[in-house]
Amino acid sequence: MYDFYFGDKESIEKDPKQWLITIKRMLPRWPNGIPDTEFLAIYDQLTALEADGTFQRDRKMVLVETGSGASTIVLLYFSLKWDTELYTWDISGNKLSYLRAMLTDTLLRHFSEKNIFNHWKYVAYDSKSPYVGIPMLAELGRTVVGCFLDSDHTWDNLKSEVAAVCPLMVKGGMVAIDDGNYTYGRVNTAYVNMLRTKLGLSSVDIPDNRCGTFWEETEALLKTRFPRVENQNGGTYRQNFETDIFWSYYSADRRNMADLGMEKLNELAHRFDAWRVYHE
Ligand SMILES: C[S@@+](CC[C@H](N)C(=O)[O-])C[C@H]1O[C@@H](n2cnc3c(N)ncnc32)[C@H](O)[C@@H]1O
Incomplete structure (x- = not known):
């Protein structure tokens, strides 16, 4: 299915961003959950971690x-590269x-001397599990650079993920989130109502289900854990999101999602947020 030719090694290495965005754009909609500008902003944030020496190979x-x-495409690319x-x-x-x-047919064709299983550890389970979720990285002796x-877009879930990752973060590491403009406390009402609509049920309005925007809540939580937290102002995403072709390409789907409250079209500036965290 993904047996396309993406150019020779030299041209890929000359412009890896172009190669990665091409792979992304060939995805079907269901696993293609973030705009191109957000994808590239992750690339730019990770490049900065490498350039300023925050990421150390040893x-x-x-x-x-x-x-x-x-x-996963852009994150695995850096995992392989690093x-x-x-x-x-x-x-x-x-x-x-x-x-x-898909990743084997694309990234691993380029990094052909590498084995995907040595660089991508995937866990088909709840990220919050104390046994096989984020906290188990401490048992493995790992620290997190980015x-x-x-995952599940409620503050209850995101708060637990942020709290789990904080003790593992290296000095200057990056914490980034999607859908920073959402305000669902316990239940992602828009998602639930999308499923209810398809089942022929009426929408529900769940009481006491609002929190601050995810980006504000996340920043406040990070500030309780680190003496210095640097807000990245959305990185390159906020500079470029308005002209992203993702919006027009998927406009029909996005309009319907907006009608159900899933896509906050007028709050897209905070769709992506990132912070660098420091221990002193
Ligand atoms: C919005 S999609 C992710 C989009 C993806 N980051 C992208 O770039 O296309 C959310 C994913 O989170 C997963 N998910 C939901 N709750 C989860 C949980 N508690 N732990 C782990 N994964 C979860 C869902 O199965 C779904 O695939």
Whole structure:
């Protein structure tokens, strides 16, 4: 299925961003959950971690992702390039399996001397599990240089993921989130109502289900854990998101999602947020 020719090694290495975005754009919609500009902003944030020496090869510094999809492409690329590991949590084993086939046909064709299993550790389970979720990285002696949190979009869930990753973060490491504009406390009402609509049920309005925006809540939580937290102002995402072709390409689907409250079209500036955290 993904047996395309993406150019020779030299041209890929000359412009890896172009290669990665081409792979992303060939995904079907269901695993392609983030806009192109957000995908590239993750690339730019990780490049900065390398350029300023935050990522060091001699330590067990790994990358973390909750909620697999397009983001897995760019995160695994850095895991392969840096010769480290990407840990991904997704409760959908089928999605992980689908992505593994696509990643093998693309990234691993380029990094042909490498074995995907040494660089991508995926866990088809709840990211919050104390046994096999994010906290088990401490048992493995890993630290986290960068994470992208994009699983269940409630503050209850995101708060637990942020809290779990904080003790593992290296000095200057990156914490990034998707859908920073959401305000669902316990239940992602928009998602639930999308499922209810398809079942022929009326929408529900759940009481006491609002929190601050995810980006504000996340920043406040990080500030209780680290003496210095640097907000990245959305990185390159906020500079470029308005002209992203993702919006027009998927406009029909996005309009319907907006009608159900899933896509906050007027709050897209905070769709992506990232912070660098420091221990002093
Ligand atoms: C919005 S999608 C992720 C999009 C992806 N980051 C991308 O770039 O396309 C959310 C994913 O989170 C997974 N998920 C939901 N709750 C989870 C949990 N508690 N632990 C791990 N994964 C979860 C879902 O199965 C789904 O695949």
